[in-house]
Amino acid sequence: MESLGRTIVGRSREQxxxxxxxxxxxxxxxVVRGETGVGKSLLLDHVADVADRANHRVLRxxxxxxxxxxxxxGLHQFLYPxxxxxxxxxxxxxxxxxxxxxxxxxxxxxxxxxAIAVLDLLALAASPQPLLLVLDDGQWLDAxxxxxxxFAGRRLTGSSVRLVVGLRSDIPSRFDTAALPELxxxxxxxxxxxxxxxxxxxxxxxxxxxxxxDEAEGNPLALxxxxxxxxxxxxxxxxxDPFGHQNVPLPHRLQHVYGNRIRSLDDAVRTELLRxxxxxxxxxxxxxxxxxxxxxxxxDADDAVLSGxxxxxxxxxxxxxxxxxxxxxxxxxxxxxxxxAAHAALARVHREDIERHATHLAASTVDPDEQVAAELEAxxxxxxxxxxxxxxxxxxxxxxxxxxxxxxxxxRLGDAAFIAGQAALLDQAQALVRSDVVPGLHNSPASVIxxxxxxxxxxxxxxxxxxxxxxAIEGIRDGVMTGTDEMLSRLVNLLLAICQYASDPAAWREAxxxxxxxxxxxxQRSLIYRDAWSDVVRHGAGVHERVxxxxxxxxxxxxWDVTRLGVAAYHVDALGxxxxxxQRTVDREVETGATSSAITMVHLIMLDQIAVxxxxxxxxxxxxxxxxxxxxxxxxxxxxxxxxxxxxxxLRGRLERARELQSVVxxxxxxxxxxxxxxxxxxxxxxxxxxxxxxxxxxxYAIGITTPGSFEPYAHQASRTLLDLVESAVxxxxxxxxxxxxxxxxxxxxxxxxxxxxxITHGALAMTAEDDEEEAAMYERAExxxxxxxxxxxxxxxxxxxxxxxxxxQGPKAAxxxxxxxxxAFQQLGAVAWSARARAELRAAGxxxxxxxxxxxxxxxxxxxxADLAASGLTNKExxxxxxxxxxxxxxxxxxxxPKLGITSRAALxxxxxxxxxxxxx
Numbered sequence: 001m002e003s004l005g006r007t008i009v010g011r012s013r014e015q016x017x018x019x020x021x022x023x024x025x026x027x028x029x030x031v032v033r034g035e036t037g038v039g040k041s042l043l044l045d046h047v048a049d050v051a052d053r054a055n056h057r058v059l060r061x062x063x064x065x066x067x068x069x070x071x072x073x074g075l076h077q078f079l080y081p082x083x084x085x086x087x088x089x090x091x092x093x094x095x096x097x098x099x100x101x102x103x104x105x106x107x108x109x110x111x112x113x114x115a116i117a118v119l120d121l122l123a124l125a126a127s128p129q130p131l132l133l134v135l136d137d138g139q140w141l142d143a144x145x146x147x148x149x150x151f152a153g154r155r156l157t158g159s160s161v162r163l164v165v166g167l168r169s170d171i172p173s174r175f176d177t178a179a180l181p182e183l184x185x186x187x188x189x190x191x192x193x194x195x196x197x198x199x200x201x202x203x204x205x206x207x208x209x210x211x212x213x214d215e216a217e218g219n220p221l222a223l224x225x226x227x228x229x230x231x232x233x234x235x236x237x238x239x240x241d242p243f244g245h246q247n248v249p250l251p252h253r254l255q256h257v258y259g260n261r262i263r264s265l266d267d268a269v270r271t272e273l274l275r276x277x278x279x280x281x282x283x284x285x286x287x288x289x290x291x292x293x294x295x296x297x298x299x300d301a302d303d304a305v306l307s308g309x310x311x312x313x314x315x316x317x318x319x320x321x322x323x324x325x326x327x328x329x330x331x332x333x334x335x336x337x338x339x340x341a342a343h344a345a346l347a348r349v350h351r352e353d354i355e356r357h358a359t360h361l362a363a364s365t366v367d368p369d370e371q372v373a374a375e376l377e378a379x380x381x382x383x384x385x386x387x388x389x390x391x392x393x394x395x396x397x398x399x400x401x402x403x404x405x406x407x408x409x410x411x412r413l414g415d416a417a418f419i420a421g422q423a424a425l426l427d428q429a430q431a432l433v434r435s436d437v438v439p440g441l442h443n444s445p446a447s448v449i450x451x452x453x454x455x456x457x458x459x460x461x462x463x464x465x466x467x468x469x470x471x472a473i474e475g476i477r478d479g480v481m482t483g484t485d486e487m488l489s490r491l492v493n494l495l496l497a498i499c500q501y502a503s504d505p506a507a508w509r510e511a512x513x514x515x516x517x518x519x520x521x522x523x524q525r526s527l528i529y530r531d532a533w534s535d536v537v538r539h540g541a542g543v544h545e546r547v548x549x550x551x552x553x554x555x556x557x558x559x560w561d562v563t564r565l566g567v568a569a570y571h572v573d574a575l576g577x578x579x580x581x582x583q584r585t586v587d588r589e590v591e592t593g594a595t596s597s598a599i600t601m602v603h604l605i606m607l608d609q610i611a612v613x614x615x616x617x618x619x620x621x622x623x624x625x626x627x628x629x630x631x632x633x634x635x636x637x638x639x640x641x642x643x644x645x646x647x648x649x650x651l652r653g654r655l656e657r658a659r660e661l662q663s664v665v666x667x668x669x670x671x672x673x674x675x676x677x678x679x680x681x682x683x684x685x686x687x688x689x690x691x692x693x694x695x696x697x698x699x700x701y702a703i704g705i706t707t708p709g710s711f712e713p714y715a716h717q718a719s720r721t722l723l724d725l726v727e728s729a730v731x732x733x734x735x736x737x738x739x740x741x742x743x744x745x746x747x748x749x750x751x752x753x754x755x756x757x758x759x760i761t762h763g764a765l766a767m768t769a770e771d772d773e774e775e776a777a778m779y780e781r782a783e784x785x786x787x788x789x790x791x792x793x794x795x796x797x798x799x800x801x802x803x804x805x806x807x808x809x810q811g812p813k814a815a816x817x818x819x820x821x822x823x824x825a826f827q828q829l830g831a832v833a834w835s836a837r838a839r840a841e842l843r844a845a846g847x848x849x850x851x852x853x854x855x856x857x858x859x860x861x862x863x864x865x866x867a868d869l870a871a872s873g874l875t876n877k878e879x880x881x882x883x884x885x886x887x888x889x890x891x892x893x894x895x896x897x898x899p900k901l902g903i904t905s906r907a908a909l910x911x912x913x914x915x916x917x918x919x920x921x922x
Contacts, residue, residue, distance in 0.1 A: 008046060009199070009220075010192030011039065017183055018047040022132065022162060023054055029153030029163040031138075031175060034185030037221025040166040043185070044134050047164055051132040056162075057125070058132045063140030066280025069383075069391045069592065070355070071108060072100045074145030078133060079118070082125045089124065092886070093117035107555040108386055110584025111144070115151035122152070126160035138165040139173035143387070143591035150178030174591065187218030196220060201227040258329040261307040270330075272298040272319075273309070274342045277330040278360075279349075282313070282320040296349055340364045355379045355391075362398050373399040373408065380415075384558055387588030389423040389595075392416075397432065410436050411484060414446030418490055421453040422560050424595035424632040429453060445483040448472040449490055452498070457596070457634045460672040462502040469495040470514060477518055485521065492518075492526050493564065500533040500567075500716075501636070503675030508534050508714045525550055525561065532568035537711040537719050540753040544572045554581050559594040559601075566604045571716065573754035576790060576882065579608045590628065599628050599637050606644055610651070611756075612882075613792040613829045618648050636674070639665050643680040650687035651793065653833040658688045679705055679717040686724045691833045695731035702728055708737035709744050719750060719757060723794060726764040727801070739768040755787035756794070763798035772809050775802070789869055789882070796825035800838050803845070812845035819845055828864070866893045867901070871909035 008015060014032075021030050034040050048058045061077035079100065086097050096109045096117040109117075125131055135141070135149065153163045165180070167173050188196065193213055197204065204212070204227050212226050262270060279296040298319040304310040309326050310319045321327045331339065343364035350356035358372075358379035365372045376399035380392035396416035403409035413436045420429035433447040448468055455461035473491050475481030483491070492515065499511045515522050515530060528546050531539040547569050554562060566582060569575045582601045589598035602625040609618035622645040629637035646661035662684040669677035682704050689698035702725035706718035722745050729738035742764035751758035762782035769775035779802045788795040803818035823838035862883070869879045876887040876894075883890070894906075901912040 008039075008042065009196045010188045011043060011185075014043055014183060014185065015046060018043060018164075019050050021164075022047060022051045022056065027130075027156040027159035027161045029156055029165070029180045031165045031167055031178075031180050031182040032185060033167045033169050033182055035169050035187070035219070037219045038185045038187060039220045040168075040185060041136055042220075044136055044164060044166050048132065048134050051130075051162075054130070056130040056132045057128075058134060060134045060136070062282045063135065063137035064280040064282060065140045066278070068140045068142050069388060070142055071144040071386050071388070071588070072142065074135075074141040075100050075114075075118070075148055076145075078135070078145075078149075079121065082121055085121055085125050089117070089120060093120050097121065108144070108588070111147040111151055111587045113584060114144075115148045115155075118148055119152050119155060122156075122161045123159060130160040131162070133161070133163045134166075135164070136166040138167045138175055141174060143174055144588060146174035146178070147587055147591065150175060150180065153178065153180050188220060188223075189218065193218050193223055197223050197227070200224055258309065258326050259333050261309055262326075262330055262333055264307065265303055265309075269301050269303050270334075271338075271342065272301045273304060273330045274334050274338060275345060276319065277321070277327040278339065278342050278363075279346050281318075281327070296346060340366065354382050358395065362395070362402065365402060368404045369402050370404045370408065373402040373404075373412065376402070377412065377415075380419075384419070384593075385556070387559075387585070387591070387593035389419050389559070389589070389593040390425075391592065393420045393423060393425065393428070400436075410444065410446070411487075414444065414449075414487060417446050417450045419594070421450060422594040422596050424599075424634065426450075426454050426457065426633070445472055445476065445481065445487040445491055449487075449494060452494055456498060456501070457636050460501075460636045460639070460669065460674050462498050462504075462507075462673055466495065466498045466502065466507055469498065470510065473514060473518070477521075488518075488521060489523050489526060492522060493529060496526065496529045496533055497564075501674050501676045503679060503714055503716060504673065505712075505714045525565070528568050529564055532571040533716075535714045536571050536716070536753055536757075537748050537750065538713065540572055541749060543568065544574050544754060547572065547574055551578060554578075559585065559589050559597040563594075563597040563600045563604070566601065570604060570607055573611075573756035573787075573791075575604060575608045576612065579605055580881065595628065595632055596634065596637075599625050599632075599634060599641075602628065603637075603640065603644065610644070610648060611791055612789075613825075615648055615652060615830055619645065622648060635668075639668050639674075639677055643677050643684070646684040647680065647687060650684050650691060652830050653691045655688050655692060658684055662688075676716065679715060683717050683721055683724070686721060686728070690724060690728065691831070693833070693837070695728045698724060698728035699732050699734065708734075709740035711744065711748060719745075722750070722757075722764055723760045723797060726767055727797070730767055735768065738764075739770075742768045751785075755785050756791050758782075758785040759787040759791060759798070760794055763794065763801070766798065767801050767805075772805075775805060789865065789872070792825050793829055793831065796822045796829070796831075796834070796838075799825070800834075800841065803838075804841055807841070807845050812847075815845045816842065816847055820847070863893050863897050866890055867897050867909055867913060870894060870906055871913055 018030075018032075021028065032040050032043055044060075048060065051058050059078060059081055061074060063074055067073035079097070083101070086094055086101075089097070093116075096114055099108055100114070122131060122133075138146070138149075141149070149163065149165070153165075156163060165175060167175055169184075190213070197209060197212060200223070208227065212223060262273065265273070275296050276298040281295060281298060298310070301310055301319050305312060305319070309322055311322050312318070313320050334342070340363065343360040347357050347360035347364060350360060354375070358375040361372050362376050376395045380395040380399070383389075383395075384392045393416050396412050396419065400409045400412035400416065403412060413432050417429040417432040420426075420432060429450040433444065433450045436444060436446065452465045452469060455465045469491055472481060472483075473488065473495065476483040476488050476491070495511055495514075499507050512530065512534070515526070524546075528543060528550060532543045532547065536543065547565055551557075551562075551565050551569070557565070562581070562585065566575065566578055569578055582605050586598050586601040586605065589595065589601065602621050606618045606621035606625065609615070609621060622641055626638055626641035626645065629635075629641055642661045643665045646658045646665065649655070649658035649661065662681045665677055665684075666681040668674075669681065682701050685701040686698045686705075689695070689701060702721055705721055706712040706715055706725070708725060708729065711718040722741070726738045726742050729735070729741070742761070745757075745761040745764060750761045759782055762778045762785060766775050766778035766782060769778055779798070782795075782798050799818045800822035803815045803822060806818060807815035819838060819842045823835060823842055826835035826838050865883065866879055869882060870876075874882070876890040879885070879890045880887045897909075901909070
């Protein structure tokens, strides 16, 4: 495809679609996809011209391979011309965008937060005139920018902003899963290829014409570029290609074409081209793209422009490559010494940029150099905290190669292997530690960690893996094995994770004794993990505060530390306040970071969504975790995901699905001794049985987790299923066992460990109270625990039990409020069977269900939750943090709630909500 005057050959359909895309009402996004050289850039030029004639403002950007691991590099290109608009945004969005432009020191925002700020910026910029964003070579866009562009692109419909992205079809792209509409560009047909070749090279001899058409195979770039450099001699007489290579992929053939022109330049110009190519100078037209001081700026390269290798950006005046293949060919033709010299020069240019400087310095170095290795280590540490674990593995591997002694090499390979394991590169982790084997020496700590990752994640091996870890830790303790403090910490943390999955009392006792023998060598965080993950009934006192202290500075933590502390927070029911950070972090880690940690982050997000009643979102999170685990061959995490999905299904009354997943998990986990998952499977059985009112089965499942009146040591579900055991025991006539278990919870100090345990302990005591006075007191303490809005399902169960007891003791009318609140909560949660049970109790209490004229049913579930939280005295900011909304969104919801309830102030909320409840309209 090429432009003939104002006609583009062979693309009439595509031009019509692109013109309609620009001129039809409403914004949107479109991906233009095709192979290298098929004419994507020309169509992007065309759509830009159409938009310009339609009085659109056009902004262009180009993906650069060298920047594909640098967060926000592509977004910086797009948004730089819109800098004047940023100061007109609200403070929150300005702060988010300041991170992209390096104007703020805040931690990197989440994709959603940044995308929303970008959407607001684009809407503001498009207010004077419609805006068209054109991105070429989108396959090279960095992960953060691609995620934001995909998120924004899916939300442009109906706006004055349009986005067009050009992608190579032969290279995987981060836009492949963006779910944006696509326009596919096939190769030109033979007639169109002949038309283009005739129009651009009318004098080409017939035989050469045939060679070009055969070898180009409809690729417009080859049709244009090959003929000027072909002669009869080069074309030969046997029908082979002009360079003697039959069936060589087109890009390689074109590199030869560009190579001739590159070789004709003098050394100084070739040096400039090489530096520009190695530093990722733009290829193709990129109007308005600022290079600034962060990109090498080629100079004195006019001869390359005359040779058709470079162009001059009309907006910046900088030299840019005509096509990415030019850039590739420049690097390919350079000698190793020339490339090293160019990298050394670029390292000097980027001495203030730790990551670029280290990368170029390492590429310029041949012999071991401890200083360069240390700089690469520092660069790896820097990028890990921004979701760049994949880059860190490569840099640490190179650092190991440049180490001057075996100790440094071994340590860096161990670090690379550890991070590779966190990034779900299990085979690479194994290969890295195998490359460090020294004959005659014992297995290194790094090799133990890598092999344990494989055994745990892929096989669920908690027995042999635990023994290997114990032996390695004892070896370091006793001086038999060499290991740094960092390596010892990794071994200890992995041992604790395996003990958590095993949920075996003997294993936990051995681990605790081993850690005690290490004395002060065990980090404080590891002690938090030990106490939170093992047995919160016996060791959970004070863990909530210790977790909060460790998570006080989230920005400085590595992703695996955030994940481990998040798991600790879950065990003491303090996860909700950290969910926003997990949600901001998980997307970047999935793309280029610690994928294993990211899967656990998704699990944690799901658990909090289950707790607060967002069961639709929880199910989506579970499916995402399952997909990630399956793709990365994390068999353990896949079954872990299925266990949580089974729990959600059981809560919702989808019993067939719940039991199917429960069976799969149990059949895999029980023979392997993965007690953590078998306990969840039993909890699923309990929940499913309670959902359908089968209290006998529920009781049998519950006592399989722990016996009444005690809490099985190191069984994490023992405390979590307290209410299940008590309720099923009460309904099956085992009142004595239920009472004994509720008293045991109080005696064990569960109310002091977490608000949720306080809620369910007092609820269990209320259910088993020996007289009405005690029941009322315990119910009041349950309501006062401050966990009603955080754990709506448990709260609703306690209210239902309370209402039933009141109905029998005090009469139907007194029971209606508690029963109504329970019924409403179950309905809003989607707990169908529980809702039906509560409605039946309401009818038994003399409440006739009817269409209510009250105002509460007009509230959405979200509005109702916000109203409840506001009535409890929380500020908009605090409500937003609980529900993961902005304070502005909370304010908007309350603005709609007040007139629905017929009130004008927050002070009247509690009375208004209570009045409607008393009227029986919930």
